[in-house]
Amino acid sequence: MIHSVVANNGFVLRNGSSGRRSSAPFSSGGTAGEAARLDVPQAFSHFSYEHTGGDEMVVDIQGSALRYTDPQLHSSDCRYGRADRGDKGFFDFFSTHKCNARCRALGLPERDAHSLIDLDL
């Protein structure tokens, strides 16, 4: 369960102890330009998947100017309610995700919908 993630790569996620959606924003410490800003939510979703060993993922990130809110969580056992689409959510994200410079800077493995961890659709 993701309660908080503070990584040495600049990502900070604040989440309630219930693991439900949080109104608290998370942000990146980066100062890159507009193109890089668009990459941050995608890279963070990918990071969250890798950080939890393929058990959870933060998606649907909204925001601008490197301040992001309104995340949704997917988990392998759909523990976060109706909007948690579990493995289908992981699959759908990685069906469209193209690893970007942020993913590579974080050392994330190249991943697509066909290389998910313990996928059970």
Ligand SMILES: [Zn+2]
């Ligand atoms: Zn990626």
